[in-house]
Amino acid sequence: MVNCSNGGLELAAGDRLLRFPAIWLRDNCPCAECLDPGSGQKLKDITDIPNGLVVSAAEDAGESVLVTYAPDRHVSTFTRSWLAAHALGPADGEDGRTEDDKELWLPADLGPVTGRLPEESWPRYLAEPAARARALGAVLRLGFVLLRDVPPEAGLVLDVAASFGFVRETNYGRLFDVRVEPRPGNLAYTCRQILPHTDNPYRDPVPTVQLLHCLRAADQGGDTGLVDGFAAATALRAADARTFDVLVRTPVPFGYTDSGTELRASQPLIQLSPRGRVRGVRFNHRSARPLRLPYAEVTAFYAAYRRWAELLGRPERQLNLRLAPGDCLVFDNTRILHARTAFAVTGRRHLQGCYADLDGLASTLAVLTRGDDLPRPPREGMARGDEPSSPPRPPREGIRRADRS
């Protein structure tokens, strides 16, 4: 059943009745006049579409539906399957980056005991697209993956980044060495304990992916801890909505200064999407700068801040790992806080790190598991999307998909 109703389109799909407004249909018209066959980009501006557009006729043509618009008699051909796949409904319009598309965890869910630690061997990651897809999917879904057997050689962390995206170069260089320095410009370059934090909160845009590759471990200490900031934020909201509200609405100034650098950014410690869902955490006490808000807001903030810091610091929230030479952690720096224990200088602990971004990582995963949501004109010789570059990702039971492309 297909008909036009209230100026839009109604379509039966199985036992569902789908409804689409005329303007939505027209804006997504897949004809070669409206959509560039080469790039898949729209050729008409929104203001090119006539005002007062309605669907004046809808014709059932088997697998396709022909929609005619008034006043200009343009015709769009949609496949039923595309319309069914793009049904309007209670979707939230988010893009896979909020709490709703993540698998939130406590270490008890993931630890080596339960065997669900997301890890992959680097040789297999390189050789098998499915292994690559599993590893990258873990970064989106769980916030991190541990790659094993990455040769402990200087610079290889850049190869890991290049396997899924692009290095975000910063004032620390394309890569940085995390080891004890005689005159450290950052506490990372000492042997001190560092509590859970996200990196570079004084940057905007903040690097959204961080890599840490172990070249040499400490004799004693220097263990790595990971905390799921999204899991902690949702727990805080459930337990103490008032504290959560203070944190999401208070911009906190962060800064970093050295002889050639003066970085500043102010953002809340918990960032929400426009629909009010947790979309980022930013937590780094050592780089926080003086708050400049009214007195009452300052005292309210500090009470909330301490509560949040205590929650993030709870041992049961911290997954403890001991990176061995050849281990490379890849993690979502907008979600996962990382920490390290103090260590003995004698072992000459040496990590190399670099930054990258989630958008490139998600793109690489989406190409590996190809499938896009472009309206497809019913024609041959398409320039995109018709040659999957790898077998589809094997299903993983009980785990929600984090990528929603």
Added chain:
Amino acid sequence: MVNCSNGGLELAAGDRLLRFPAIWLRDNCPCAECLDPGSGQKLKDITDIPNGLVVSAAEDAGESVLVTYAPDRHVSTFTRSWLAAHALGPADGEDGRTEDDKELWLPADLGPVTGRLPEESWPRYLAEPAARARALGAVLRLGFVLLRDVPPEAGLVLDVAASFGFVRETNYGRLFDVRVEPRPGNLAYTCRQILPHTDNPYRDPVPTVQLLHCLRAADQGGDTGLVDGFAAATALRAADARTFDVLVRTPVPFGYTDSGTELRASQPLIQLSPRGRVRGVRFNHRSARPLRLPYAEVTAFYAAYRRWAELLGRPERQLNLRLAPGDCLVFDNTRILHARTAFAVTGRRHLQGCYADLDGLASTLAVLTRGDDLPRPPREGMARGDEPSSPPRPPREGIRRADRS
């Protein structure tokens, strides 16, 4: 006058009475036990500070104030000038990236006629720190600067980016060529007109700075237009708050697809800071993907979207420039929309572009005009901030500072 009151500190500074809570003072204590002299980073976590902290004594010591806390008798020494400069009050805590720290413009304010077009010659930019500071300040304040006399040689756009920050490499490479291609993967690589838009809306984080360097102009057409998206957004809010509200709360899906890329991001067309101030615009019709919201939200969005597109497309909002070989535009891709007219293929118009980020640009400017907000311990031999690398920026009358470091 100095005293402790209600557990905090009161301090007379000129005719103002400043008040600071104990926790704020302690968290900003500049002593070597609390703040690392080398890095300026905090050495105490927020949870290291005793609960129930109060100021138990405040002592006037001329230029300094000594604050003693209970219960643990720690003592902080602050200079009066630092406390006065960091007075709490009705500040909004933002970091210079919202509408409040920008000079919003219409072309009539800036055009060649009035002589206020922000431009600088590249040789002078390289030679004179003050010229560099003026140019970078214009990007933060007005959203763009036009650099002249950048030799029209391939790759030089990367030198321009390196002069203030770091290139954001993407699937388009470190730099991209904007010229007519036989099989364009993006409409940018045709000779078509392109209406005002921001670049890469399908990326998150989006590149916050864009550079376009003209190597060769078109025989006819190919003119560049710039629109101040923040000025347009505030005008929309004033004229039609309901439309503005729809735009700030509706995440819009954007996408880009080619054989090796599947980028997706959903963000509202107007992004607000947590305090509700305009902090970003994202507008690119040709890369928009199907909205998946409920029917009523879709129709409300399209009405708002058309209104917004019409406002952005008004000729009186568009600053028209004709880039000549050697011109290099540097602009804020979170604020300024850019457009181009159609052009004749015969002239073999050729631009080179690249992306970078505002945080690095702002850092470079802040170093040029050195001045930080770290609490300064009253001691010698500081490792940071004591050697301004250039003369202070000359004042520009009637123009608000966009950098608030």
